[in-house]
Amino acid sequence: MKIIILGFGAVGQGVARVLSMKEDYLKSNYDLNPQIVAVTDRSGAAIKEDGLDGELLLKTKNETGKISSYPEYGVPGVSSLKVLEEVEYDCLVEVTPTDIDDGEPARSHILKAMEEGKDVVTSNKGPLALSFQELASSAQSNDVEFKFEASVGGAMPILNFAHDNLAGCSIESIYGILNGTTNYILSRMAKEGSSYEQTLSEAQEMGIAETDPYQDVEGIDAACKIVILANSVLNLPVTLKDVEVEGISRITAESIALAKKEGLLIKLIGEASADALEVSPRLVRQGSPFAVEGTLNVATLKTDLADDVTVVGKGAGSVETASAILSDIISIWKIRK
Amino acid sequence: MKIIILGFGAVGQGVARVLSMKEDYLKSNYDLNPQIVAVTDRSGAAIKEDGLDGELLLKTKNETGKISSYPEYGVPGVSSLKVLEEVEYDCLVEVTPTDIDDGEPARSHILKAMEEGKDVVTSNKGPLALSFQELASSAQSNDVEFKFEASVGGAMPILNFAHDNLAGCSIESIYGILNGTTNYILSRMAKEGSSYEQTLSEAQEMGIAETDPYQDVEGIDAACKIVILANSVLNLPVTLKDVEVEGISRITAESIALAKKEGLLIKLIGEASADALEVSPRLVRQGSPFAVEGTLNVATLKTDLADDVTVVGKGAGSVETASAILSDIISIWKIRK
Structure with missing residues (x-):
């Protein structure tokens, strides 16, 4: 070959x-x-x-x-x-x-x-x-x-997973944390109570966020992935301009602290279904598969037979x-x- | 057909x-x-x-x-x-x-x-x-x-996943929560501070634990799955008697509370590798993929190239x-x- x-x-x-x-x-x-x-x-x-x-x-x-x-x-x-x-x-x-x-x-x-x-x-x-x-x-x-x-x-295998391993299921929607940089920033903010600006600049120093973090923090990178999933897994002929996108740059330490008190975390979530094509900050429950920290990526496939199936893996490297x-x-x- | x-x-x-x-x-x-x-x-x-x-x-x-x-x-x-x-x-x-x-x-x-x-x-x-x-x-x-x-x-696709989707990787070990009943009991104990006996009997009333819960709570069911994973994914010719098994029946509300203070949870974890074949209660970090609650099953494959890849899904139904x-x-x- x-x-x-x-x-x-x-x-x-x-x-x-x-x-x-x-x-x-x-x-x-x-x-x-x-x-x-x-x-x-x-x-x-x-x-x-x-x-x-x-x-x-x-x-x-x-x-x-x-x-x-x-x-x-x-x-x-x-x-x-x-x-x-x-x-x-x-x-x-x-x-x-x-x-x-x-x-x-x-x-x-x-x-x-x-x-x-x-x-x-x-x-x-x-x-x-x-x-x-x-x-x-x-x-x-x-x-x-x-x-x-x-x-x-x-390295999170999601496309071939949806096609091969869930062969008998119809996949109705996909829901995921698809950007490692923003997950890292939000996890650190939740853990340390630090501000967005401070955490971003630390992540840049560590090489986790890029010098120009725009595409990551404003949700563009996650939106590209949602488009690929929508086309490939759900057969929806959409492009980047069809995605409603909101990033994490306006999230405050206060809103994260407030969520935490209720047992919730704020994560940047991408969603693709026949009804929604969206990337936005959302609340997830501690103890759910979406509560993962660091630069991990997660995606959940909602299926008709197997209920929710989730894959977690390193999003980059x-x-x-x-x-x-x-x-x-x-x-x-x-x-x- | x-x-x-x-x-x-x-x-x-x-x-x-x-x-x-x-x-x-x-x-x-x-x-x-x-x-x-x-x-x-x-x-x-x-x-x-x-x-x-x-x-x-x-x-x-x-x-x-x-x-x-x-x-x-x-x-x-x-x-x-x-x-x-x-x-x-x-x-x-x-x-x-x-x-x-x-x-x-x-x-x-x-x-x-x-x-x-x-x-x-x-x-x-x-x-x-x-x-x-x-x-x-x-x-x-x-x-x-x-x-x-x-x-x-x-419904957690793990075997075909390991064989097909990680085709280029060597899988070194498997680590997982493979029994939904025990995960349910441990999650409730952590959340409510209740005792093992009380939580088990509530789970039995709800139909989540069986009338005879022995195989679940003593880790036998998880041990069977570890044997299947070891043979099928790691090519280790082992049987049930090769697994070191400890269940959850001796876990106290106090030890769970103590772990929680340190940001840790107690989970019944099965592990298969060339060096270990074991089911036992272990500490996992909150915010890790292993912190999932309820009757969910989780398995992580440690690979040479893709690092850790994790699958989460309904273990029963x-x-x-x-x-x-x-x-x-x-x-x-x-x-x-």
């Missing part, structure tokens, strides 16, 4: 690391021998038709910041689209940074790969939140596999997110081999 | 109900048309080669207590083994009561079906906790499917448990069709 990785940030590097780590495991458990035939970043690409070396990819990126400095097989300046045209491959792993204005360049990468009959795995929320139906129908008309488990909740990409790669391999 | 249901208590009736409810859904989503060709209980059987009526099965059982009173097609006194010999079928659904001394009669039913090349779905913990390896190797040598999602945690059986039936259908 020949793989092209577009984008070599935290997730792309995680994929290279995981494919290296799991080489023997994949061979013995699935008879799968994945080869990374090309990797791109802003600097250009590294291309080798019989497989690049995972460790050397990571070392090159770490030491020079440029994947195009890969010894002997680096190609400075080449574009990702050009790489998709000229390199022979089976599966595209699209992990360029998420853009929520037009979903580019990921959208074009994914469509190009599909048009050439290639399977696609992505963690990129942008094109999914803006153009889900276009991508899904391109996958269908080109008869390729399109998997994106890592786009929602990182390089290797954790890469593990979801790997499980998508394995499921494509099972279909193709 | 011709199905025989052995045992027509809460779970068996749930299966009949769910197959009726989901007739159109199964047809349109999976092109699956399941027919219940025989059902047995202590009284005998109902047998009809072109399919029994689900509603009439439930009505007959409810009104007469005997499935052998099924109009026209009732067969009083016939044994389950005889039914397996004489009725043509594709898949056995074994849902007779769990026996943890010798696993019978379920063990014999399952082996007989396998030897005749039939697929088997069961919720019965007895034969799995006592003879897992025997059953698994019989399934393998007879080349049949053997699924038992409903045996652990009812007729329709809930039947939904897990239905998802097993669907996955067998996908392989066979």
Whole structure:
């Protein structure tokens, strides 16, 4: 299985690391021998038709910041689209940074790969939140596999879970804490009685919140995930602009203290159903699965037969997110081999 | 797909109900048309080669207590083994009561079906906790499917989840609240400061704890599930006698109050790993996924790549448990069709 990785940030590097780590495991458990035939970043690409070396990819990126400095097989300046045209491959792993204005360049990468009959795995929320139906129908008309488990909740397996494990159930709604940064901030505020501003700046110092925290704290990131869940699990053809979004930046220490007195917590909850598409701060009961702390993500599927089923997992992390990409790669391999 | 249901208590009736409810859904989503060709209980059987009526099965059982009173097609006194010999079928659904001394009669039913090349779905913990390896190797040598999602945690999908959704990960250990009755009792004790004896008797009045609560409160039920998880997910060839078990009957209101002061809760936790096979009361942190209340079940899989992944769901309930059986039936259908 020949793989092209577009984008070599935290997730792309995680994929290279995981494919290296799991080489023997994949061979013995699935008879799968994945080869990374090309990797791109802003600097250009590294291309080798019989497989690049995972460790050397990571070392090159770490030491020079440029994947195009890969010894002997680096190609400075080449574009990702050009790489998709000229390199022979089976599966595209699209992990360029998420853009929520037009979903580019990921959208074009994914469509190009599909048009050439290639399977696609992505963690990129942008094109999914803006153009889900276009991508899904391109996958269908080109008869390729399109998997994106890592786009929602990182290592919390929710999409494949809903499709495979609850096969006999109709899923009526999804309800979740889908952003680790805001869950961390709200948990700390509840525990310490601290203000939003103070807690955010501490989270930034610790590297948990980004320097520009806008998409996380204003609920945009969670809203993208709600769109993906609504399309993929509930078959609702919605996009980001259909979601009603309110973030956590106006939540005060006082309101959290008041809730706590009643045995309640304030959490940033995303909801998708035929009637509601929403991200907003809500009250949850202590002792419910939604009372989890830290950067954990949680999602509950309300089903007709199994009642509520909940999954909890790490919403982020390089290797954790890469593990979801790997499980998508394995499921494509099972279909193709 | 011709199905025989052995045992027509809460779970068996749930299966009949769910197959009726989901007739159109199964047809349109999976092109699956399941027919219940025989059902047995202590009284005998109902047998009809072109399919029994689900509603009439439930009505007959409810009104007469005997499935052998099924109009026209009732067969009083016939044994389950005889039914397996004489009725043509594709898949056995074994849902007779769990026996943890010798696993019978379920063990014999399952082996007989396998030897005749039939697929088997069961919720019965007895034969799995006592003879897992025997059953698994019989399934393998007879080349049949053997699924038992409903045996652990009812509607909490954990077995198929571990096998399918975490395909790229090695699972190192499993840690869980696997018994709803004890979780209910411990949650109430923590909330109300009540004694074990008082809380148990209230739970019995409400029908949450059984009249003979021994297997639940002494940890035997949870230990059976730990054995199934250890065999199925971790490939450890263990049986019930290998589990170190301590129940909750000696937990005092005082120790719960003391834990609560430190932000901790006492839960009955089962653990399976290469180093430990154990059910015992342990301290968990408030705000962790293990702090869930009521009759919920929880299981955490510790993985190499995805860190901890947790599933929460209803551990019991007729329709809930039947939904897990239905998802097993669907996955067998996908392989066979």
